């Protein structure tokens with residue numbers, strides 16, 4: 201297993217083609233806007249060496265029997281799934297942001313199931329290929345980016361009817377050594393902090409879409425791949441002197457648009473090739489795993505609740521009954537998020553491949569709550585923090601010999617607390633609810649792993665409504681229904 205500095209050194213060896221603000225980024229690892237996101241992934245390596253977190257962060261590989269980082273593991277029991285939930289919450293609570301490494305773990309687990317199912321029906325050999333790839337990932341302790349979301353063009357049209365076929369990533373040519381693909385994947389979490397990128401289709405497909413039904417893995421710096429960094433609200437504060445205005449002085453997340461411009465993929469890295477009828481299953485399994493992973497939001501919620509209680513104390517408002525009640529409500533909502541993730545893990549089950557999959561109905565319930573509760577928790581945090589969170593002058597003003605003393609004087613709350621500390625905690629709340637971390641805590645809670653409607657469709661498909669009706673009718677004595685409605 202790598203530690204944090206070995207991980208950082210391994211990233212420096214990659215020759216990624218990254219663009220930000222219209223310019224090529226030559227040194228990705230040290231770029232001030234990207235660096236905090238690298239720090240967050242690095243923590244997934246560092247904690248694996250901390251005896252305190254050994255049970256959550258490490259596990260025995262079912263392939264090699266060696267101790268590996270849980271982020272490279274294929275779940276072998278419900279206990280593994282439960283530990284995964286707890287690991288996600290732990291890391292969210294220690295970083296206060298998206299730590300990015302779950303998407304690759306979720307992609308690998310989904311592929312371990314679906315490659316097996318394809319082979320069983322089609323007589324292919326994807327599962328063996330995949331397991332060989334997995335061994336390589338585990339052996340080298342790599343971070344994989346799980347890339348699913350295509351740009352999708354006109355949402356009313358399937359891939360083969362799009363005026364521009366590249367709106368969904370697809371095969372353009374087949375050679376004896378492999379295939380050439382073209383297209384893009386949008387909103388890719390942790391893209392430039394990953395050693396590998398695993399591509400999956402983004403929707404269920406029909407026969408006409410066979411050229412778009414592909415899944416494969418590539419080194420992140422394979423020729424033809426370009427990364428264009430997404431902007432985050434308040435991102436350029438990371439270029440400023442000092443660190444108060446950043447809110448989170450250590451960690452952050454990032455997303456990127458990843459372009460595949462006629463990229464070659466060798467056969468031994470292809471895990472689905474035109475088996476369109478399995479595209480939907482791969483999407484569903486990946487989405488269910490990632491909906492479970494959103495225990496990370498309960499971890500970030502922990503930070504936000506801690507920050508909110510702190511500002512209440514700094515403001516001298518912590519004893520007010522409505523403040524206490526709002527903190528209780530924040531905790532109630534946050535623990536409910538955690539309950540969903542734990543529940544879908546406990547109720548998970550073994551698939552034919554041997555991999556344990558979460559209970560998909562409960563994973564969707566979990567994620568549906570995630571699309572709502574962080575917004576309410578954030579609203580309560582802003583309520584308690586007060587307007588100063590968004591009207592606070594800059595750190596440079598605070599340090600200014602001309603006006604700094606006025607800020608020092610007029611922004612003092614509880615006299616035992618320094619004005620600087622009060623500013624810091626306000627900036628952290630701003631960061632999570634409005635700034636760079638709000639990408640992960642709010643909008644990503646809404647749309648990541650599928651927008652709210654995607655979960656509602658899954659919920660409607662998976663609940664047994666007829667059974668519920670039968671029980672209700674039995675209890676009230678309806679026995680003579682002649683016509684089925």
Ligand code: SF4
Pocket residue numbers: 288297298299300301302303389490493494496497640644648
């Ligand atoms: Fe992991 Fe959460 Fe980030 Fe998704 S949003 S990659 S689950 S930390």
Ligand code: FE
Pocket residue numbers: 389644648649
């Ligand atoms: Fe996500």
